Amino acid sequence: MKVTINDVARLAGVSMKTVSRVINKEPSVRKKTYDIVMDAVKELNYQPNLAARNLAGTSSFTVGLVYDNPNAYYVIDMQNGVLSRCKDEGYELVIHPCTYTDTNMKDEFITMIKRSRLAGLVLTPPLSEQSSITNLLDELNIHYVRVLSGRPTDEDQDTCIYVNDYKAAYEITTHLLTHGHENIGFICGDKEHKSTSERLEGYKAALADHKTHFNSELVYDGKYSFESGVEGAKALLGDDNKLAITAILGGNDEMAAGALFASRLMGIDIPRQLSITGFEDSPFSRQTWPKLTTAHQANDVISQHAARLLFTKTRGARNQDKDIITSFTPSIVIRESSGPKQ
Amino acid sequence: MKVTINDVARLAGVSMKTVSRVINKEPSVRKKTYDIVMDAVKELNYQPNLAARNLAGTSSFTVGLVYDNPNAYYVIDMQNGVLSRCKDEGYELVIHPCTYTDTNMKDEFITMIKRSRLAGLVLTPPLSEQSSITNLLDELNIHYVRVLSGRPTDEDQDTCIYVNDYKAAYEITTHLLTHGHENIGFICGDKEHKSTSERLEGYKAALADHKTHFNSELVYDGKYSFESGVEGAKALLGDDNKLAITAILGGNDEMAAGALFASRLMGIDIPRQLSITGFEDSPFSRQTWPKLTTAHQANDVISQHAARLLFTKTRGARNQDKDIITSFTPSIVIRESSGPKQ
DNA sequence: TAGCTTATTGACAGCGCTGTCATTCTAACT
DNA sequence: AGTTAGAATGACAGCGCTGTCAATAAGCTA
Numbered sequence: 001m002k003v004t005i006n007d008v009a010r011l012a013g014v015s016m017k018t019v020s021r022v023i024n025k026e027p028s029v030r031k032k033t034y035d036i037v038m039d040a041v042k043e044l045n046y047q048p049n050l051a052a053r054n055l056a057g058t059s060s061f062t063v064g065l066v067y068d069n070p071n072a073y074y075v076i077d078m079q080n081g082v083l084s085r086c087k088d089e090g091y092e093l094v095i096h097p098c099t100y101t102d103t104n105m106k107d108e109f110i111t112m113i114k115r116s117r118l119a120g121l122v123l124t125p126p127l128s129e130q131s132s133i134t135n136l137l138d139e140l141n142i143h144y145v146r147v148l149s150g151r152p153t154d155e156d157q158d159t160c161i162y163v164n165d166y167k168a169a170y171e172i173t174t175h176l177l178t179h180g181h182e183n184i185g186f187i188c189g190d191k192e193h194k195s196t197s198e199r200l201e202g203y204k205a206a207l208a209d210h211k212t213h214f215n216s217e218l219v220y221d222g223k224y225s226f227e228s229g230v231e232g233a234k235a236l237l238g239d240d241n242k243l244a245i246t247a248i249l250g251g252n253d254e255m256a257a258g259a260l261f262a263s264r265l266m267g268i269d270i271p272r273q274l275s276i277t278g279f280e281d282s283p284f285s286r287q288t289w290p291k292l293t294t295a296h297q298a299n300d301v302i303s304q305h306a307a308r309l310l311f312t313k314t315r316g317a318r319n320q321d322k323d324i325i326t327s328f329t330p331s332i333v334i335r336e337s338s339g340p341k342q
Numbered sequence: 343m344k345v346t347i348n349d350v351a352r353l354a355g356v357s358m359k360t361v362s363r364v365i366n367k368e369p370s371v372r373k374k375t376y377d378i379v380m381d382a383v384k385e386l387n388y389q390p391n392l393a394a395r396n397l398a399g400t401s402s403f404t405v406g407l408v409y410d411n412p413n414a415y416y417v418i419d420m421q422n423g424v425l426s427r428c429k430d431e432g433y434e435l436v437i438h439p440c441t442y443t444d445t446n447m448k449d450e451f452i453t454m455i456k457r458s459r460l461a462g463l464v465l466t467p468p469l470s471e472q473s474s475i476t477n478l479l480d481e482l483n484i485h486y487v488r489v490l491s492g493r494p495t496d497e498d499q500d501t502c503i504y505v506n507d508y509k510a511a512y513e514i515t516t517h518l519l520t521h522g523h524e525n526i527g528f529i530c531g532d533k534e535h536k537s538t539s540e541r542l543e544g545y546k547a548a549l550a551d552h553k554t555h556f557n558s559e560l561v562y563d564g565k566y567s568f569e570s571g572v573e574g575a576k577a578l579l580g581d582d583n584k585l586a587i588t589a590i591l592g593g594n595d596e597m598a599a600g601a602l603f604a605s606r607l608m609g610i611d612i613p614r615q616l617s618i619t620g621f622e623d624s625p626f627s628r629q630t631w632p633k634l635t636t637a638h639q640a641n642d643v644i645s646q647h648a649a650r651l652l653f654t655k656t657r658g659a660r661n662q663d664k665d666i667i668t669s670f671t672p673s674i675v676i677r678e679s680s681g682p683k684q
Numbered sequence: 685t686a687g688c689t690t691a692t693t694g695a696c697a698g699c700g701c702t703g704t705c706a707t708t709c710t711a712a713c714t
Numbered sequence: 715a716g717t718t719a720g721a722a723t724g725a726c727a728g729c730g731c732t733g734t735c736a737a738t739a740a741g742c743t744a
Contacts, residue, residue, distance in 0.1 A: 003456070004700055015724045020702060028722055047456035052700035054393035055729050059702095072414035072625075080439060092458060094434060097422060114345070114389035116434060226629040254629075261631055264606070283414075287568040287596075289603055346730060357694045362732060370692055394730035397699050401732095685744100692739070702729085709722070714715100 003044045012040035023048055050092055059314055060117040063307065066096045067124045071224075071254075073282045074299060078124055078147075081303030089311055091119065100127055106136055113142065119314040120144055122306045129194050145310040147302060149195035152327040158313065161306045161326050165195050165279075168295040168330035169202025170209075172277050173249060175293070175332055177210045180341035181247040181275060187232035187259060189224035189251035199251055199279065217243060222255050229258020237266060237274075246274060246341045253278035253285040253294055260288050260337060275338035280330070290336030297330040345386045354382035365390055392434055401656055402459040405649065408438045409466045413566075413596075415624045416641060420466055420489075423645030431653055433461065442469055448478055455484065461656040462486055464648045471536045487652040489644060491537035494669040500655065503648045503668050507537050507621075510637040510672035511544025514619050515591060517635070517674055519552045522683035523589040523617060529574035529601060531566035531593040541593055541621065559585060564597050571600020579608060579616075588616060588683045595620035595627040595636055602630050602679060617680035622672070632678030639672040 005023075009016045014037060021029050022037040029037075040046075054060050065082050069075055079095060086093045094116065098108060112118070120143030127133055128146035137144050145159055152162045176184050186203050189196040200219070207214050220235050222228035229250060236245055248263075250256025256278030260270060268274050270290060278285045278294035285292035305325050312321045347365075351358045356379060363371050364379040371379075382388075396402050407424050411417055421437060428435045436458065440450060454460070462485030469475055470488035479486050487501055494504045518526050528545050531538040542561070549556050562577050564570035571592060578587055590605075592598025598620030602612060610616050612632060620627045620636035627634035650666050 006700080016700090017702080017724060017726095018722085021723085024702085030722065033722080045452075047453055049397070049456070049700055050458045051393045051396035052729090053702075055391070055397050055699090055731085056701040057703080057729085072418040076414040076417060079437065083437070083439070090457070092436060095421065095425070095437060097425070110387075111389055114391070115432070116392045230631070257629070265631065287599070289572070289607065348730080358730090359694060359696095359732080360692085363693085366732085372692065375692080391730055394699090395732075397701085397729090398731040399699085399733080687743085689742075690740085692737105694737075695735090697732105697734085699730105699732085702727105704727085705725090707722100707724075710720085712717100712719090714717075 003046045005046070005048065007044055008037065008040045008046050011044060012037045048090065050090075054117060060119045061091050062094055062116050063091055063119050063310060064094045064096050064112060064121045065124070065303075066098060066121055066127055068098050068100045068127050069124060071282070073284075074124075074280075077299035078122075078303040081300035082122055082307045084300075085304045085307035085311070091307075091311070094118075098127075100130065100133075105133065109136065109140065109142075113140065118142060120310045122303065122310060123147065124303075125149055125195065126190075126193050143310060143313050145306045145313070147306050149193070149198045151198075157326060158309070161302060161309060162328065163195075163297060163302060164327060164329040165198040166202040166205070168279070168297075168332070169199040169249070170206045171202075171332050172279070172293075172295050173203045173206035174210070175334070176247045176249065176275060176277065176338065177206060177212060179247075179275070179339065182212055182341075183215070183218060183243055183245045183247075185232075185236040185243070185245045185248040186219045187222045187229060187236070187248060187250050187255045188219060189222060189255070191221065193224070196251060203249060215243075218245065222251060224252050224255060226254050226258040226261075229255030229260075230262040231258075233259035233262035233266075237263065237268070247338070248274065248276045250276060250278045250292075253280050253282045253292060256292050256294070256337075257284050257288045260292070271337055271339035272342055275341075277338050281333055285333075285335070288337070293335045293338035294333050295330035296333045298328065302328050345388045347388070347390065349386055350379065350382045350388050353386060354379045390432065392432075396459060402461045403432060404434050404436055404458050405461050405652060406436045406438050406454060406463045407466070407645075408440060408463055408469055410440050410442045410469050411466060413624070415626075416466075416622075419641035420464075420645040423642035424464055424649045426642075427646045427649035427653070433649075433653070436460075440469075442472065442475075447475065451478065451482065451484070455482065460484060462652045464645065464652060465489065466645075467491055467537060468532075468535050485652060485655050487648045487655070489648050491535070491540045493540075499668060500651070503644060503651065504670065505537075505639060505644060506669060506671040507540040508544040508547070510621070510639075510674070511541040511591070512548045513544075513674050514621070514635075514637050515545045515548035516552070517676070518589045518591065518617060518619065518680065519548060519554060521589075521617070521681065524554055524683075525557070525560060525585055525587045525589075527574075527578040527585070527587045527590040528561045529564045529571055529578070529590060529592050529597045530561060531564060531597070533563065535566070538593060545591060557585075560587065564593060566594050566597060568596050568600040568603075571597030571602075572604040573600075575601035575604035575608075579605065579610070589680070590616065590618050592618060592620045592634075595622050595624045595634060598634050598636070598679075599626050599630045602634070613679055613681035614684055617683075619680050623675055627675075627677070630679070635677045635680035636675050637672035638675045640670065644670050 005019050009019045123146045147161045149165045150162050220232040222232045260276045278292040281294045281296035285294040308321050308324050347361050350361045465488045489503045491507045492504050562574040564574045602618045620634040623636045623638035627636045
């Protein structure tokens with residue numbers, strides 16, 4: 001039942017250490033030896049014991065995923081992406097949901113690290129935006145990869161995965177503009193989140209490029225929640241729509257769903273009288289009627305690449321993974337909630 | 343930086359083994375010794391190394407959470423519940439999302455077990471209902487605790503946590519009946535899920551107890567999805583509501599939200615013309631307008647107790663936890679989507 | 685107080701693996 | 715063939731802890 005490295009070594013007729021070299025893909029193993037060992041590994045269905053590897057080695061086979069995000073869909077996607085990569089590479093994942101406060105964060109991280117030495121952490125927004133956290137991790141000397149909303153920069157190429165919300169918002173706004181909309185409302189998410197400003201900037205840039213005047217009255221400060229989408233639509237469309245809004249860009253699907261809901265209650269026909277778009281392509285966007293035009297954000301793919309980036313960092317020079325994408329731009333998915341201005 | 347059991351032993355002036363006894367709460371340690379050791383533990387902020395414990399000991403400090411459930415809210419809640427308990431007890435959690443098929447399941451479990459020996463698994467519905475899985479685990483000799491929809495039985499008290507959907511459905515149906523509703527539609531979830539039949543049984547029992555005729559035409563077979571809630575409402579209320587339905591019981595919040603949405607599209611006033619209720623009290627139920635009356639299911643608490651039950655099993659006789667609840671009944675939360683029959 | 689039982693503690697091996705360093709083999713040279 | 719650099723392999727210690735079993739201390743009886 002329990003197969004150890006020794007069993008494999010015996011079957012392959014080599015030393016334990018050579019088996020170790022093979023499973024760790026270390027250089028200096030003859031092709032023939034490699035094959036013999038791999039055959040033995042397969043025959044015995046050998047799985048290296050993680051506890052032993054973590055204990056014996058200098059590097060660890062455990063990665064952590066840290067998040068402080070109320071969006072269950074997002075979290076699950078991120079988990080699944082990292083997890084799929086971990087499985088492939090023989091790593092184990094420790095998830096760490098938390099509530100960000102400077103004080104407890106440090107202790108929690110330290111406890112986490114002491115209990116199981118970590119290969120590194122994947123940080124997701126909004127935690128990844130906190131410099132106090134990255135400083136702390138630098139201080140504790142822990143590898144990490146950050147998933148961030150933003151435009152890629154030259155620095156940080158090896159520690160950040162960027163989600164180009166700016167560009168996506170630019171494109172979704174352009175989609176509306178080319179359909180003849182001019183007064184486009186924008187419902188913002190939390191001001192503290194980087195994605196909010198990125199999306200807003202993209203919206204503004206699109207307006208500017210299409211010589212459309214930016215009107216700050218058309219921007220509503222929401223909270224990335226369904227409720228705030230409802231409020232936003234009410235605020236923007238109130239007073240008999242005196243702002244003459246014909247389209248609303250929701251900062252995320254949840255708010256767009258709220259806006260859509262509120263609009264329908266007001267008797268507005270979507271998309272004939274009003275186009276509404278979301279952001280993220282979460283299940284929310286498919287649970288409205290009509291379904292939301294949105295920007296598809298492949299969170300599982302993004303987090304897979306985050307994991308890959310982390311692995312290359314921790315493995316040093318050997319086993320480099322060259323195909324890592326460090327910048328993603330959500331792609332527009334046009335559904336029934338948006339259309340030409342009538 | 344790195345504190346080991348030896349450092350604690352040295353500071354406390356005892357042997358390594360005595361420290362081990364203290365942190366494992368083994369009997370036969372003098373109170374005074376215990377205190378001295380604990381002081382040293384605290385002074386050094388010692389955290390036992392999980393890899394070493396897992397490697398050296400016969401029991402393991404890793405538990406797995408296995409699920410095949412598309413509901414992100416549910417999964418997150420379950421994770422958080424188990425996780426909070428793991429933290430307290432010094433266990434580590436390995437999450438294992440999967441897609442149930444007889445063939446791959448076995449291999450995946452075996453790989454999982456070989457990589458890191460497990461203290462046990464927490465199984466959630468619908469996987470927990472598959473006897474092929476429990477058989478497999480029995481065969482592999484792995485401890486497990488199942489979270490199940492159902493009424494508690496005498497057997498399985500030590501391996502199952504029951505969620506009494508029957509009773510909750512009974513109560514929610516009674517709520518509608520006492521408000522004067524007689525023709526109450528029911529939108530079922532997946533037929534394969536135990537919760538579906540439990541909820542349907544509860545609905546039927548309530549009707550019977552209130553001397554209301556059960557009409558199978560009022561039952562629609564859905565899929566626990568928003569979409570199927572939409573379809574369900576259309577089917578039940580179609581043809582000018584010839585069935586004279588005044589209330590619809592959704593098998594879960596997602597379907598209830600779909601039904602609510604569809605009803606509004608048909609121009610039906612909720613709750614005046616039609617009461618709609620959900621099940622689970624997921625965020626869905628608060629993202630509709632009006633908000634859904636539903637049955638609150640405390641998934642995080644449920645999964646906490648599942649973890650506790652698993653721990654007592656694996657720890658054998660010592661450290662028994664007597665306050666474990668093995669049966670939960672979701673409690674009705676009355677919101678605005680239901681009201682008296684007009 | 686001796687003599688016994690039982691409670692408490694410690695010494696030590698070893699869990700399954702990796703890092704270090706020594707050894708052996710290979711191949712490309714004189 | 716003899717030499718030698720470098721590639722390929724192996725022997726062995728030890729990661730931090732727990733299980734086993736032996737040693738000691740404490741508590742009890744007569």
